[in-house]
Structure formats: C-alpha cells, structure tokens
Amino acid sequence: MLSGEESLYICFEMAVDWLGFGYAAAITLGGFLGYKRKGSVMSLIAGLLFGSIAAYGAFMISNDPAKTFYSLVASGALTVVMGIRYKKSGKMIPSGIMAGLSLLMVLRLLLMGVFAI
Template structure:
C-alpha cells in the first residue's frame, strides 16, 4: 500500500475535524490546528503521489508525514491524559499513532515501491 493512499484521507479527516471543532465550540485553535496540520499532510500526500506518478519515491514527503503524525500523537495524547476526553483528543492521538507506525514502516521498507515496467 502506498503512503498517499492513507495520507490524503488522513489529512482530509484532520481538516474536517478542525472545522467541526470550530463549528461546535467556536475554537479557533481547533480550526487552525486541524486545518493547518491537515493541509500539510494533504500536501505531503500529494507530493508523494506526484513522485509515484514519475516512478520515484519521495522520502521528504514521507518524513514530513511521519513528523506531523508523531507530533499529533504526542500533543493529542497529552491532551487526552489531561482531559480524559475521547473526542477529539484520544481519537486523533490513536489515528495519528497508527499513521506514525505506518509511515515508519514505509520508511523502513524503502518507501513506495514502484511497479516494474510492463514490456
């Protein structure tokens, strides 16, 4: 599975979550945090997708995805420990932890594998 297959939906989920936090609570922090990190993740996924289309891998995009997911895991995990609220802290921390593991796996296995050319 290629990283962008999960990265772009993950980024969209973060963006939507930020907007929901803003609409429900009027939280500018949710909007900025969710939309900001979500846009960065979608951008990294798009860079990875474009590299894959050119039959290349993008280590930079995968590293950016990993750093963002790990940071969200830490920050939202800390927030969950403080508030004990499942939504959104534990949910975002859990999904981000899974994504971090996936990205570390992708880095360890050499990134997106390019299929051989059909002759």
C-alpha cells in the same frame, strides 16, 4: 529524454497515497468541527495547518514513497499533542481518536521507510 509511451508508463506506476490524503481530510474536518461545535478558532487554525502539512506529505509520498518527512512531522506532532490532551481530559472524542489515528500513521510511515530501503 523519455518517449511519450515511457512517460505514460511511469505515470501509471506512481501510486496515490489515499490513506495519507484521508488522514489529512480527517485532520481538517476535525478542526472545522471543533470550530463549529465549540467556536474554537485555534482548533480551526490547527486543523487547517496540520491538515495542509499532511496533505502535502501525502502528495510527496504519491510522487516518491521515500519522502515521508512532512507526513511524519504532522502525524508525530499530532500524536504527542493529542496524546497529552487525551491523558489530561480522558475524553476519547476528539483527542483520543486523533492521537490513535496519528500514532497509526506514524507507525505506517516508519514501516514504509524501513521497507523502502
């Protein structure tokens, strides 16, 4: 059992995954903006779903940096889906930006996994 001082020390050792939470917020905001501008309910649902998964992944990484699974699922799926949409439409906003952000997040998470071993 940990004493109060030891548990307080361990609590301060955990780093918050601010990039992960920011990425989750960007996904959620993008889904909301797609709904407001174009009336796309599917954009809202996808933004809320993938934003929630990414936020949960950031929470998991904040508790244990080796737990990158949920963040990888969200960012990997968005890289593929938004990359395909960007290739079809050629429009940088929103699909190109989200595909790029998601790819950067995938690379970050893979590097975290490599260096955590």
